[in-house]
Every structure is written in structure tokens, then in C-alpha cells.
Amino acid sequence: AQKVTQAQTEISVVEKEDVTLDCVYETRDTTYYLFWYKQPPSGELVFLIRRNSFDEQNEISGRYSWNFQKSTSSFNFTITASQVVDSAVYFCALSETGANSKLTFGKGITLSVRP
Amino acid sequence: GAVVSQHPSRVICKSGTSVKIECRSLDFQATTMFWYRQFPKQSLMLMATSNEGSKATYEQGVEKDKFLINHASLTLSTLTVTSAHPEDSSFYICSARLAGVFYEQYFGPGTRLTVT
Numbered sequence: 001a002q003k004v005t006q007a008q009t010e011i012s013v014v015e016k017e018d019v020t021l022d023c024v025y026e027t028r029d030t031t032y033y034l035f036w037y038k039q040p041p042s043g044e045l046v047f048l049i050r051r052n053s054f055d056e057q058n059e060i061s062g063r064y065s066w067n068f069q070k071s072t073s074s075f076n077f078t079i080t081a082s083q084v085v086d087s088a089v090y091f092c093a094l095s096e097t098g099a100n101s102k103l104t105f106g107k108g109i110t111l112s113v114r115p
Numbered sequence: 116g117a118v119v120s121q122h123p124s125r126v127i128c129k130s131g132t133s134v135k136i137e138c139r140s141l142d143f144q145a146t147t148m149f150w151y152r153q154f155p156k157q158s159l160m161l162m163a164t165s166n167e168g169s170k171a172t173y174e175q176g177v178e179k180d181k182f183l184i185n186h187a188s189l190t191l192s193t194l195t196v197t198s199a200h201p202e203d204s205s206f207y208i209c210s211a212r213l214a215g216v217f218y219e220q221y222f223g224p225g226t227r228l229t230v231t
Contacts, residue, residue: 033218037222042224043206043208043224043225043227044222044224044225045159045208045222045225047222050218050219052218091158091159095217095218095220097217097218098217099147099217101217101218102149102161102164103149103161103210103220105158105159106158107157107158108157108158110156
């Protein structure tokens with residue numbers, strides 16, 4: 001069975017601070033996909049990134065960066081110079097492959113960025 | 116591309132009535148659709164997997180007679196909450212998957228159901 005753990009539940013930072021959201025996963029599969037989603041107060045999930053298990057390269061997209069380390073089964077997400085608009089719930093998720101694959105979500109991290 | 120819509124976005128119904136939520140893939144054919152439920156300040160929990168033309172597969176603990184799912188076409192799946200009660204009040208989110216692309220789900224905007 002697969003599992004995603006987001007140990008942090010709520011994080012509060014002041015605008016312009018950097019913040020890292022942690023994600024640890026468990027799976028028996030050798031091929032899998034990891035995701036991060038943002039859920040603003042409106043409720044609609046916003047896709048941020050997908051990473052497959054064979055690609056451990058870190059990724060940077062603007063103020064966002066992701067650190068994937070298979071050795072520690074972690075897929076952490078860093079927001080640099082946070083902004084008030086970054087306030088949302090962030091979910092890490094894991095998917096196996098195959099026709100019966102399902103997406104397993106972590107419990108989510110509520111990020112509050114104060115002006 | 117890969118847009119999923121849900122209708123309605125919000126619905127209020129009285130206890131004991133039934134309510135139908137539609138999930139549509141607007142620009143692609145979705146052989147598989149998923150229904151999730153999200154209670155306040157909680158994560159998304161998968162309720163069921165819906166394959167076009169066949170019966171839905173429900174997750175453990177989800178009452179299939181209460182949450183009726185129909186996936187009659189490659190672009191439409193419906194979730195009917197029968198005899199709704201206040202405890203069914205929740206945010207319901209659907210997602211759709213392209214045929215053969217097993218790792219990607221496209222999410223709808225969600226439907227907020229309030230049962231009074």
C-alpha cells in the first residue's frame with residue numbers, strides 16, 4: 001500500500017520569507033509519480049508539478065523549487081520569497097502506474113503568509 | 116487543454132432529498148473518472164473509480180447505494196447522493212484520466228454540498 005506523510009499541518013511565515021513544505025512517501029513500486037497541488041480558499045486544486053521515480057533532478061519554476069530524494073523517500077517543496085498569494089493548502093500526492101492506479105494524497109499543509 | 120467541469124458548483128438541499136453532481140471532461144475523452152470527498156480541513160479521500168460503460172468501484176466504507184455513480188459516456192460521469200443527510204455535507208471533487216495515461220488526473224473545480 002502507498003502512503004504519503006506531510007508531517008507539518010500549519011505553517012505561518014511573513015512575506016518574503018522562504019518556506020519548505022515536507023513530503024515523505026512510501027511505496028513498494030519501483031515506478032511511481034509524485035505530485036504537488038495547491039488548493040486556495042476557492043477549493044479548486046491547482047496542479048504544480050509531477051515527477052516520476054526515475055527523475056531525481058531538482059526542479060525550479062520561478063519562486064518554486066522541488067527536491068526529490070529517493071534515498072530518503074522525500075519530495076520537498078520550497079517557496080522562495082513567499083507572497084500573500086501563496087497562502088493555501090498544499091497537498092503532496094503519490095500515484096502508482098497501471099490501469100488500476102490511484103492517487104494517494106497527504107493530509108495537506110496549510111500555509112499562511114502574513115504581510 | 117484537459118479541462119474538467121463540475122455542475123453545480125454549490126448546492127443546498129433538504130435532508131432526505133437526492134442531489135446529482137455532474138462531472139464533464141470538456142476537451143478530451145475520459146475512460147476513467149474518480150470521485151473524491153473532502154471534509155473541512157481534511158484531505159481528499161477517494162470515494163470511487165468510475166470506468167465508462169461499467170460499474171463503479173467503490174472504496175472501502177463508501178456506501179454504493181447511497182452514492183450512485185454513472186459513467187454513461189466518455190465525457191460525463193454523475194454522482195447522485197441519495198437521501199442526503201447533514202453528515203453528507205462536504206466538498207465533492209471529480210477528476211478524469213485520459214485513456215492510457217495512468218499517472219495523470221485532471222481535477223474539476225469541486226461541488227460544495229450542504230444538506231440542511
